[in-house]
Amino acid sequence: MEQELHFDSIISFIRGMYPEKSYVGLHEPVFCGNERKYVLDAIDSTYVSSVGSYVNLFEEMMAKITGTRYAVAIVNGTNALHIALMLAGVTRGEEVITQALTFIATANAISYNGAYPVFVDVDNDTLGMSPEALSSFLANNVVKKSDGAYNKITGRRIAACVPMHTFGLPCRIDEIRQICDNWNIPLVEDAAESLGSYYDGKHTGSFGLVGVFSFNGNKTVTSGGGGAIVTDDECIARRAKHLTTQAKVPHRWDFVHDEIGYNFRMPNLNAAFACAQLEQLDKFISDKRLLAKAYEDFFGRIGVPFMKEIPEATANYWLNAILFQDRTHRDSFLAFSNNNGVMTRPVWELMTRLKMFRDCQSDGLSNSIWIADRLVNIPSGFRSR
Structure with a gap:
């Protein structure tokens, strides 16, 4: 229930990152160069x-x-x-x-x-x-x-x-x-x-x-x-x-x-x-890393796990992701955000849950299953043009 109380504040914060947009997409391209x-x-x-x-x-x-x-x-x-x-x-x-x-x-x-x-x-x-x-x-x-x-x-x-x-x-x-x-x-x-x-x-x-x-x-x-x-x-x-x-x-x-x-x-x-x-890659990455830092700080304050780079890595933060406490909370947020003009999505269905690959050998995939039930991608598009 605690995470559900943050739904409004999460949507408000995301909208604040994209104040000019009535609908916030997941990752829209930007064409501002040659x-x-x-x-x-x-x-x-x-x-x-x-x-x-x-x-x-x-x-x-x-x-x-x-x-x-x-x-x-x-x-x-x-x-x-x-x-x-x-x-x-x-x-x-x-x-x-x-x-x-x-x-x-x-x-x-x-x-x-x-x-x-x-x-x-x-x-x-x-x-x-x-x-x-x-x-x-x-x-x-x-x-x-x-x-x-x-x-x-x-x-x-x-x-x-x-x-x-x-x-x-x-x-x-x-x-x-x-x-x-x-x-x-x-x-x-x-x-x-x-x-x-x-x-x-x-x-x-x-x-x-x-x-x-x-x-x-x-x-x-x-x-x-x-x-x-x-x-x-x-x-x-x-x-x-x-x-x-x-x-x-x-x-x-x-x-x-x-x-x-x-x-x-x-x-x-x-x-x-x-x-x-x-030609614009450095500018794009700089903008995306600033957005990720803003997300990291915000979600840290409200106690929602945010996926960030490990110490050895420098990420482009193509798509930002947060984790909910279980699948029920994840699904509730997906419905709430998309109903309120902010596009979010779950991670892809695990390959072993698809009929084409369900009989393939695996090692049990305990972490993968845990993540798939909790992860949500949030808007990660560019803010500077």
Whole structure:
């Protein structure tokens, strides 16, 4: 009952953060830079599809921002993760360890490769994969062989591990990397939500063999639809670009394709938009971190847990989140806030609660279940323009 008494004050505080809005959305994009100029320039150039100067510039900017050697522009984050898993060597009938507390794109991308997701728990303070849970699962269920790690129950090879930096809060990715290295399991980072987030001063997405980002309409930086793969491996970067361009052998006029490829390259129009947004990344992150600090102070005063970065991390706070004492209070607040012109939402349904993945192996997911019953995302959009 105590938390219910705060519903009015929470809504009032959120509205005070966005005084000019009659309806407060969850995360609306802001276009206050060179978006229109660059898009019109791309149109005037007539290069509006997957070839153009802005695609090249976008890749250069992403590599510089993430501190990686290479970036490859992809049409969206889901396709980027699909290809990233292929690049890591995932094939049909194998298994990929990930977290159940994630957006469905993570599990879908595993399925696109004909692989089976295996779900391990998250840490309560990061919402990302728990190194302890990963280590325990491997110790109890997996055996090392000369050609990799194998699930003792299913007999399938563990082809990759995909942790996610949930809502832009970095998980303990250094520990996860060490565990994966020890077990010879390729690490693919789902950094879709964490552009501008760092762990120990190193950008998310740059710890694994490959990292993946999304530029969907509700992300910190958007291109309407878009994604990126980043890596330090030149061969992987070249193959990523080849596979996502229909595996066409470069030639001025011949159309020869040397394997099954995909039409997954980001169009120049989207890249132009993304470049203008990336130019404003520092301003966007500064604004979002100020908002998160205001939320942290407010919710601390009224005794409602607010999800914040761990000491080793610097988060972009893509989506801010609070925790209620149980599912009943969570649902009551969701109804109250949305009925009063403030958009809030629960975390995604756990993957193991969806019919497609309910039979997948998991470790019990005690933290994930606890969080899923209590977490609410609150408005996290930009306030400065």
